[in-house]
Amino acid sequence: MAQPDFDEIIDRTGTACSKWDDMQASYGVSPKDGIAMWVADMDFRPPASVQRAVERMAAHGVYGYPGANPAYLDAIRWWMANRHGWAIEPDWILTVHGLVNGTAICVDAFTQPGDRVIVMTPVYHAFARVIRAAGREVAEFPLAIEDGQYRMDWDGWARQLTGRERMLILCSPHNPGGRVWSPEELRQVADFCTAHDLILVSDEIHHDLVMPGAPRHTVMAKAVPGIASRLVTLTAATKSFNIAGAHIGNVIVADEALRKRLQGRMMALGISPGLFGLGMVAAAYSPEGAAWVDALVAYLDGNRRIFDAGLAAIPGLRSMPLQATYLAWVDFSGTGMERAEFTRRVEQGARIAANHGGSFGTGGEDFLRFNLATPRARVTEAVARLQEAFRDLQ
Template identity: 75%
Template sequence: MPQTPDFDEVIDRRGTHSVKWDGMAQAYGVSPQDGIAMWVADMDFRPPTCVQRAVEALAGHGVYGYWGDDAPYLEAIRWWMQARHGWAVERNWIFTTHGLVNGTAMCVDAFTQPGDGVVLMTPVYHAFARVINAAGRQVVECPLKLVDGRYEMDFAAWDAQMTGAERMLILCSPHNPGGRVWTAAELRATADFCKRHGLILVSDEIHHDLVMPGHAHHVMARACPDVADRLVMMTATTKTFNIAGAHTGNVIIPDPDLRARFAGRMAAMGISPNSFGLAMATAAYSPEGADWLDALIGYLDGNRRLFDAGIDAIPGLRSMGLEATYLAWVDFAGTGMAPGEFTARVEKGARIAANHGASFGLGGESFLRFNLATPRARVAEAVARLQAAFADLQ
């Protein structure tokens, strides 16, 4: 019988080289001694025991040489994508990168040239813009429309923005930080937009397993098979199972021409995966990992409900309806406060480290992003602190 995960267990991550906990004082001025870390997108939970057993087996052997046969790893990916997402993936489509930020950077390197435009639907995961700029490409921000507290795509406006210098669009699906699960119709419209403007479509689906009850993720490769000649898929075990430190992600490319171009850049950069990451991913993509994930989603849904109820009770604050991810996107616009004021109340008053919305690009200025993947007692404490910090509005 699989062991029931104890997500309520409070694990002290301070002093463990955790960016999320040990880095928040420098980043936000919030002390880890009495602060709550709700910024970096990893979880405060242990991964499934099958992952821990895989790590212990490698450590127990005590010889850490070059990794050889990766067939079980590739088969685990194929099984998971078919079993959980109904997506048939061939082994030779799969490239393993050092996480999906590295995967994104490799796509930018392989499929664009310096000076080319790369389209982002903003606000969106901040690492995209970081790697685009670092590569000497141009970030083209296409702002999402905020309609009744929910993001929608705006292709009419975006068509007018295109200059012909754009070569790629990076889609975040499900969306981070807004938590949207894009509909099949929205994905088809995105594919059509890319075809109209001659764009390579990179679909980052790292959050595709973390979907709230009542919602269903649509794999771009299945929703839009007619865009396969320009499609690059990105997936990973790392967000799903809280093993981001393994830095293991997959770039999955059905089209042979795109695949050859990407393979050439991988070879030129000398990139190969590490054995611990492969072992952890192989263990995670299993029936035991699936049972753990189902329990996790139920727990995260409870955290979401608790957090949203508490935030929405504060006049002027609104937590965007979370359809996927464990990242709450809270709008402070209704307070009438400038970002500096509401951010100070959160960091200095509530002693919570949360991501600043402006770092996600156009449209994020009035928001903060809160990570809810932590024991429920800590979520409840965060809500209480935020209500106290904004008590004068109530």
């Protein structure tokens, strides 16, 4: 496999790209001179194996309804076994239109209007969005910070229970904090769900993107095999290979009763996969794709080091240690500035579009999230711009 060129600057403007074409409207940052570091996709081409698969489909020229696709299921099973040591059966795999869609279907299938769904905040903002849209209540259980990293606060969370909770959504690895939860922490989550009769939805979309030297990601189904009767695992190739536009994800359910409930809701909603996504995933989950991901993670780690070192030179700014994902979670509370002021400096001074921390729920108010999955020249430029925007602190 040829070495991927992650340094290539690819102009994504004018391609209906949310990350670049929408940042002017969302942040007042022009794509002409701004840096898009908000939407969680990468500015890199996917592996050549994926591109070849798309070109083969285009060359065939007939885009009818897809049918049985054993190559797709076999590729998912191969990937989970070889990359995560997790043996799954083909009939455990349900295919959805991305993991936000998968989360929404779980909420629809396993809870009723008025029920409470637990999320550990700050956490991926789409969880709360789909919970509220379904007429359920978001139960924000804030994470604690110890030694600069997030920790689960079981004593505090137990006091928040009302008896109306029906589901807990776990983000593993954690977005936006970049934590890889330990097997012991996963067992604690499982014990909590068992004790309070909660369906556990484990969103593991970032499981391939673990930094060198960080703790190894453990699949919840492996950490606690006994939780299968209440466990739904969400995975996807979309984050790992930058194919989010394919809108395809895996809902993996070992328990037959849980799986039938989900299948029933999917049938009622008319959920079925798209042709191109199936082919792209089958091509991504391959030895060539594995080598590409290894090269990607090494590159992202280099970006992380540059970004963290640059921010460390700005008094009052601190980037949470990034164990997984490509999303830097930066705490601005040490500057003593109001949120409006540090946000203004980033957007208007540095001309960088970064996610506002408050959108991730309680505990995110003093943070911004920066996407580091972009060519290194842009990360270096972003650091220089941030240092200039906060020069009066140095």
